[in-house]
Amino acid sequence: MRTAPPDADLLAVARGDAPADLVFRGGRVVNVFSGGIEQVDIAVRGDRIAGLGAGYEGAEIRELDGAFVLPGFIDAHVHIESSLVTPREFARAVVPRGTTTAVTDPHEIANVHGLEGVRYMLDDSEALPLTVFVMASSCVPATHMSTSGASLGRSDLEALARHPRVVGLAEVMNFPGVIAGAEDVLGKIEAFAGRPIDGHAPGVVGMGLNAYVAGGPQSDHECTTVDEACEKLRRGLFILIREATNARNLDALLPMLEGSALWRVALCTDDRTPPDLLDEGGIDAMVRRIIAAGVDPVDAVRLATLNAAEFFGLDDRGAIAPGRRADMIVVDDLESLTIRDVWCGGEQVVSGGRTLEWASGDSPAPPAPAMQVELHKSAFRIPAREGDIRVIEAVPDQIVTGSVTESPSVSDGEVMADPERDLLKIAAVERHRGSGRVGLGMVRGIGLRRGALAGTVAHDHHNVLVVGADDVSMRTAVEAVARAGGGLAVTLGGDVLALLELPVGGLMSRSPIAEVRRDYDSVVAAAQGLGSTLHDPFMALSFLGLEVIPALKITDMGLVDVDAFRIVDLWV
């Protein structure tokens, strides 16, 4: 639990003996404890709420004229790296939308830069209006079936645990390891006994779920159906409903939001691209849709505030209450939930819908780029053989994939991409150690007619993933992102059509999110210009290598049958 230390000056304001710094008068406070709306004034002293009620005097008085005051939102699980910007730029995207606390798992940069990467995320998120709490990444690397740039062992995690903003153990994705009782996984869990431990158990039910829960994880954000979510809730898991760019579970899980679930569910964005963050929003958009679906607004707000605070032991926030952080959102009504003002720790950061400037000091230097690509001449060549091949099937807006069997298109003794059949070549090029290792496969559902896409954002190992209609375009794309120290590229033959540079770990840009978003739009448009039918082909690409999400994935070591949890041959 994080509790703010008692503060005698705050108490003097609370009991009415000293004037507040700021008093909000005439507002309607959303009370997530009682489930009701209170017409009370709010006294603020420094970064904290001193008291609620009548009779407070303050140096500054804000008249709210019946507007509603909500606690700041908490994003219960987010990989900030997926915003493609650094934490301080991420804050500029989410704070104006009312997210004042993010619980982040920095396992993307941890897979590239290890402890140094996590420390960079902690340093870069110091003293922002957004409070960033870190869950120590439990699965770096995610499995033994990919090559990552670093690993975090139990002692690394124990070192991290001593940082004041590290609250628990991040999503234990190695669910087969937990269920099987693997010693290394249980050791990491044991090191975080007494702290929140996030789970990640897609589709795990029945006895497997019993074993997973008995092993220690306490939450899950991978539910895709109400049945799955309710079984997990019954077994004691806290449910984090996720609405990521490429894994949208809110619509499917809306029907569970009644009764007990209103106290056992929180909200998270997991992975969101710059366009989604800027156009659609994050937690705010989820709360709005939950209210639109008929859930009582106070209950909906609780999902995004108190429930997450309680799960993570963040006793200093999550409600408008004495002693808690003055993280507050002002809205005119609870239906549109249009955000008028946002206050972070007593400082106003949004006024009348307009984001105010805030100083956030010098950004720390990121780790030196990690980009060692050795691409052999025939790196993408797949010699033909007898038989059928396994094909990864991308599913729009989901991170799960299908696994299908097809007869390959063969020419000159080689398996070729065949855009007519929507069969593209996919490769995972190891980029951390210059090993020259390349995993090869075929994918359906990206929809390129020609050219190639490559990206160093490739959960969780973040090798270079490339999908293409021909080997030349694929090579051009890999070389383009390698030269940039990481990024996303669209190529046709020898030409780079569009490039977004992501030099921080090959994952993030230090530029403002609005600029990154413009470049992101241009790579997406270029990919669509080459025929991709996906609204976000790069988000889809980035999960095709994640060997802990069913069913078929690719890493530098080859194709992974996730259900069997082993490397399988391209050929059936």
Next chain:
Amino acid sequence: MRTAPPDADLLAVARGDAPADLVFRGGRVVNVFSGGIEQVDIAVRGDRIAGLGAGYEGAEIRELDGAFVLPGFIDAHVHIESSLVTPREFARAVVPRGTTTAVTDPHEIANVHGLEGVRYMLDDSEALPLTVFVMASSCVPATHMSTSGASLGRSDLEALARHPRVVGLAEVMNFPGVIAGAEDVLGKIEAFAGRPIDGHAPGVVGMGLNAYVAGGPQSDHECTTVDEACEKLRRGLFILIREATNARNLDALLPMLEGSALWRVALCTDDRTPPDLLDEGGIDAMVRRIIAAGVDPVDAVRLATLNAAEFFGLDDRGAIAPGRRADMIVVDDLESLTIRDVWCGGEQVVSGGRTLEWASGDSPAPPAPAMQVELHKSAFRIPAREGDIRVIEAVPDQIVTGSVTESPSVSDGEVMADPERDLLKIAAVERHRGSGRVGLGMVRGIGLRRGALAGTVAHDHHNVLVVGADDVSMRTAVEAVARAGGGLAVTLGGDVLALLELPVGGLMSRSPIAEVRRDYDSVVAAAQGLGSTLHDPFMALSFLGLEVIPALKITDMGLVDVDAFRIVDLWV
């Protein structure tokens, strides 16, 4: 949070690869997470639940034939000393009634024996079927307006905090100190930042409540009205509904048990005498009455289980779920809630309503008796003066008292007890240091017609409290309990009519609770034989010296006006 370490053998049972020690078949499980009833089998391995569902095999199978299985009850706040027996004997009273976990504040013995007393309680409660967690006593002594046998400073509390069964800071009764921002109180709270901190703020509302909550306490068990409880709940306090022998709040607070409160309320017994524990029960009786009042049985059970577990961070219990302790209650129906079987950590302790024997090893030696009474010849003499006197007014079944003004009955220049007017003399005789200090006052509501009662159970300082109709009986009573090393006595003139010896700290007996109860009944009967109209005059007596509960109390230093928080003169 307390989390059991992951256990590979448990996981093997959970996933169905190894047989369970015990499988409960055909039961209906009360699921406090979902709020429903599940028809599932339960597999147990060692002291923990491995899994729920069909298909488990086990060395032993228990057919439940549709009986209901509940998690073991958690008493969220209890002073075990008030049972007048040691923790291991207390366990024999409450475990058969389904209480499998007690969160105790040992501040009674701490006021007598300090850290040594707390360590005795921890040692005596080691390895029982009942798990005893300790909250470190925050207010020893309760105030500066009484003399106790010991004090616990911040460093003492920090030492205690390292014990694995010490979970947080016990009721911060010095609410004026918190509200005023007193440095020593805030220091103790700061030492427990991030852990549960129990509050105690009778009648505190408005700005005072804001300051109290901002100061750190997170719960309250002193609410006597729904309005008070709901205001505290709105400000973020967890509400512990108390049904103690002498402070019964359940009836008054029943109407709050709907909506949010079903997730923000737990149950506690605080202080219960042996007859109440044995005849009426504890948490079980509260749950029964809550169900009888119309609350859904699963919600009622949650109040007594999961809610307390979550508040205290006891993640290893509070629900029938994988990995949690196999603390389980079997009942045939959820209306009568008649307890058929109880299992503690996988061991059966009640079978078919019959308590089984359990071994609990050798009882540790208690601290040497602390009983130094120097009673001067005219210790109880009150010289007459002009004017009226303050009189403590005992309120049946409440620990609050009234404060009234009366003209004294005077004879030979002395204020005399006057049973005709129900005015008795009351004295608090310092017993820890042999100082000879005696606080004197008058009390109404005990109802003795003659003789005297004395007891060394006198919250929280535990000096000798004596009430009598004449000074000789009072002296006899004080001397009787002093000789016994502590206890309760009823006297008439020079005769001891009944005596219960309590040599452990002057608070507890090491005898079985059934024997202590018999002696308790005899002292109560003797007191009633002398005219007392109270059903439990000794419980009433024991709170007349508690100078943190309004309105007028007595300590060895004199009369305390609790609202003004100062010593006042007997004479107005």
